[in-house]
Structures are given as structure tokens and as C-alpha cells.
Amino acid sequence: MQVKINGKSEEVQGGTVLDLLKTKKIEPQMVAVEVNDKMLERDHLATTPLNEGDQVEFLFYMGGGR
């Protein structure tokens, strides 16, 4: 199914948000995830299913400044 990831449409297999993180090899502790403009608690990643048309945002830590 099609979901939007960081603004770009992508074809993904169904499953949960955590499954998507695994496919993308993203360490769950290293990212904040928003689905349809709602911030997901980290312990809800495994219980939140992905649906057709969902808008997923991965927000990575960005720490530099000097």
C-alpha cells in the first residue's frame, strides 16, 4: 500500500509502524515518529498499524550547532 514518508509517497508492506522502522533499518530509540500529524509514543510503535494513505514523519535527532 501507499503511505507518505517524510512527504514522499512510498509503496510499503502493511504491518505496524515498528515493522516499517525495521524495514528501513531505523533504530526506534533514534527517532520520533508522527503518523497523520500525531506524535506516537515509543511503546505504541508496535501496536499502531499502518493504513493506506497514512502520512508518516520520521524526526531524527539533530544535535550539532557549533
Next chain:
Amino acid sequence: MDFTEEQINRYSRHILLPEVGGKGQKKIAKAKILLVGAGGLGSPAALYLAAAGVGTIGLIDSDVVDLTNLQRQILHHTADVGRPKVVSGKEKIQALNPDVNVSMYEERLTAGNALKIISDYDVVIDGVDNFPAKFLINDACFFANKPLVHGGILRFDGRVTTIIPKKSACYRCVFKTPPPQGLVASCQEAGVIGVLAGIIGTIQATEALKLILGIGHPLTNRMLDFDARKTQFREIKIKRNPHCALCGDHPTITELFDDGDPYAGCAVRP
């Protein structure tokens, strides 16, 4: 406070703007802005805020200028290598605009000194390079009830967001805690394209001036991410999180603390 003829000339391009005018320029002249970090982000912010005529600029930095800083930290020149950044910064600011008072803090921001320092200022700009410090600044601005302009740069990516405590999403609303240390690379390992500091730092300065002037729409409840490879900005909507440990409905953080080792890494991207 009245401007001299020279000052009216100096700030004429501001004063011409209906949104600023003489009144707004006086607000700028009375403003006190704190730059935490006189490095990559702090440099362009300091220079533009100085040029704008900000009354007081506070500089906190415990470092001395290193040769590797000069690729992006434009507040410091080659002859400054080895000198304290706050001293070098103050000189450049006052050479650009002698109207500006500069307060120097040659130290790190800690849970012990943060509230005392921050409470003297109207707006705080985050220009630090590590997560514990970014969380500390976020928390301190919450407790001191001061607007914060957060910034981050890494490799080819930058990010800015403005945080009005108790009104808009804070850093902990999105990122609850600093990332686990083992997974984080250091700034030295990661690298950064120098001009990115200019892009993000000047957006931070813009936000600070808007807050001082009370004009436009602040970058609140939005994270503005910039990708220098594509020259693309992307805006991510964020919201106050009722579960936020700091500003949520049932806060568990009730006083300042140092959230992790300040020498831990700065860069994260899978």
C-alpha cells in the same frame, strides 16, 4: 531613550519598515538576547543581531577558538585561534556595532547556573552541539518562562523551531530524552557543511527579532528542516504533548538537571 542622528541613519532600513519603525527599533535597542554557544549557529546570529542593534547580547561559551572552527564559525578569525570564544565574539560584535552591550559567560551552561543566567534575557538562542545541553536549555527556558529558538545542524541538514513555554510544543514534547549514547556519533566524526550554520543561525536570529518586535508568526509548533543537498525546506507540524515530562499535564521533571554527559555525541542519522 532617543536615537542619535547617527543611529537613525544606521537603522534607517529598519525604521523604514512599517512593522518596525522607530518604535520597533527601540524595542530592539532594549532587547536582551542570549546566545548559548558562540560557535557555528551563534556566529551568524550574533553578527546579524549586533547589526540589528540589539541592546544586549549574552554569549555563553567555555571554549577557545580552534582552527577547525573557522570553516563555519564566522565570529572568529584566524588570529583568534587559542583565544576564548566569548572574548573574540565580543570584539567582533562591538567592532560591527558599538551600540551593543555584550555580556560574556566563559563557562558551560549547567543545571546550576542556567536559570540565573537565562532569567536576565528576553529570548534564548540554542547554538550548542550536544543533546544534554539542548535538553537543559529547553528545560531552563521552560522554568524561566523564556522563548527559545532551537537550532541544530548536521552534515547537510539543519533544523529550527521556536518554543514558547507553556504555549507551544517543547523539545521534550517531540524528543523525550537525549538519544542513547552508544548510538550517537560525535560532531567531529559527523562533519557539517559550513554554510549550513549561516542558514540556520540567521533563521534563528530572524525568529528572535520577530519575537522582540511581536510581528509575524513565530516558528512555533513547527519544525523547519532544511536539506542543503536538495536546497529544500520541509515543515513538520508538532504539537504540545500532554504526556510531556516537562510541559505536559502530569510533569515528572520539576526542577533542572543535567540530562546526561555534555561531552556525549551530537549527530544522529541512521
